[in-house]
Amino acid sequence: MTLLDLTPRTATRPANDHLPVAIIGAGPIGLAAAAHLLRRGLDFVVLEAGDAVGASIRSWGHTRLFSPWRHLVDPVAQELLEARGWTLERPDRAPSGAELVDEYLVPLGALPGIAERLRLAVAVTDVTREGMDRTRTRGRAAAPFVVRTRDSDGTVVDTTYRAVIDASGTYLTPNSVASNGLVLPGLGDVAERVLPALPDVLGRDREAFAGRHTTVIGAGHSAANTVLALASLARDVPGTRVTWAIRSASPDRVTDSDxxxxxxxxxxxxxxxxxxxxxxxxxxxxxxxxxxxxxGDSVALVGRRGGDLVTHRTDLVVNATGFRPDLSLYREIRLDVDEVVEAPRRLAPLIDPNEHSCGTVEPHGFRELAHPEQGLFIVGMKSYGRAPTFLLKTGYEQVRSVAAWIAGDVAAAQVVELVLPATGVCSTDDGGCC
Structure with a gap:
């Protein structure tokens, strides 16, 4: 499918300029988008499904990020915060997820101009064009977006917007435990024993794991974090055991290179x-x-190993197999998505995990993120689809370019720059953000 022309004359549509921009997600990238739009004097609304900013990061807040603070703060957001007396302390220290939320996202979300535009506990269920389903073309580019939301009491509301920036991430849509990507047969019978990635083994969730046998499925850094936490718990609590289940011959996605x-x-x-x-x-x-x-009281995992069907028994399973984007809300929207990576088609070759680490991904902006539906941008971790190489600094440059395009400043939108260390500064490879 051919992308529509993205020229200055289409950067804004006069009929819809009075409408705000919808930002989906109040994590680091969503709030950075808010900061950039605020700086440009554009109206917006931030729609967050959780009950606080950074809700998904809170879920793994005990985990320390790999990257230092200086790589985790958006430049425009930093300027807005510093104007209110905020300071970036210890820029070379890597914070935990909870520290990222408490020391950066909470103050950012509380800034005047952002706080009053923040809507919490509001889930976005669908996005479409006003008066149009997916099949209708005539007048489509001039029609505003309609974003359908459902709040905590079940109330459904349709609201019109001039553009949509989806920074909702992927943490709430993990990959399947099954190796073929489908729902694991029998999952319903053992669902209460299958836990999400990065549980707080040594803190909040300690009692759930103490004295039990846990199998961690996945070959990346999230899995390694959990495996090590369980090994530490096993030293203190008799009967605690850990198995690391991987599809490959070795956990080679977890580097120990000097x-x-x-x-x-x-x-x-x-x-x-x-x-x-x-x-x-x-x-x-x-x-x-x-x-x-x-x-009985155990979970029997059935798997293929060396061509044979084998059964592995365990008490608990941690699904650390990575994440995928939820694109179901765009059923009536025209997307141009790579069929393998599930990223925007122009972006996919730049982030192919078989070819790139996060340090080798080229700078990119609104052009690489564009879809046939002008004014819709999927950014941040979600823009990378199933590729695990996302970097927060990359996401900040994405939303800077997108905000410029929405404002009609196409010259600024087209200039994308990203200065990275030679080795890159990656996130956890399973969809965390660093």
Whole structure:
């Protein structure tokens, strides 16, 4: 499908200029988009499904990010905050997720101009064009967007907007535990024993794991974090065991290279491999999960290994297989999405995880993020689809360019720049943000 012409004359539509921009998500990228629109004097509304800013990050707030503070703060947001007396302390220190929320996102969300435009506990369920389904073309570009929301008491509201910036992320839509990507057969029978990625093993969730056998499925940094936390718990609580189940022969997605520009990330890989080598973690390699069932008080995971069907018994399962974008709200919208990565088609080759790490992704902006539906932009982690190489600094440059385009400043929108260390500064490879 051919992208529509993105010239200065289409950057704004006079008939809709009086409408605000809808920003979906009040995480780092959504609030950065708000800061950029505020700086440009454009009206907007931030729609957040959680009951506070950074709600998804709160879920894994105990986890320390790999990147230091100086890579985690949007420049325009920083200027707005500093004008109110905020300071970026210890810029070379890597914060936890909770610190990122408390020390940066909460103050940013409370800024005048943003706070009164923030709508919490409001879930976006659908996006369309006013008076048009997906099939209608005539007059489409001039029609405002309609965003349907549902609040905590079930009230459904349709509201019109001039543009939509979707920064809702992917944390709430994890990949399947099944190796083929479909819903795992038997999941309904064991669902209460299957936990989301990055549980707080040594804190909030300690009692759930103490004295039990947990199997962590996934080969990335989220899995390694959880595996190490469980190994630590096992030292203190008798009967606690951990199995690390991966599809490949080794957890090679978790690097321990001395060349890694982020010492915390390299250290994580080295410690995870050491835990396997010294027997504190049992490695179940080459295991492709195909089903699950209850087996007394245990979960029986069925998988293919070496061509044979085998059964692995455990008490709990942690799904650390990564994340995918939820595109279901765009059923009546015309998207141009890569069929493999599920990212905008122009962006997909730049972020292909088989070719790129986060340090080699080229700067990109509104053109690479554009869809045939002019004025709709999926940004941040969600823009990367299933690719795991997202970097917050990349997302900040995305929304700077998009905000400029919406404002009609196409010259600024077209100039995209991103200065990164030679080794890159990646997130957790399973969809966390660093």
């Amino acid at each position: 060349a890694d520009g982020l010492p915390g990330r390299a250290s994580l890989g080295a410690r995870a491999r050491r835990a396997v080598a010294d027997g504190r973690v049992a490695l179940l390699d080459g295991f492709e999960t195909v089903g699950a069932r209850r087996d």
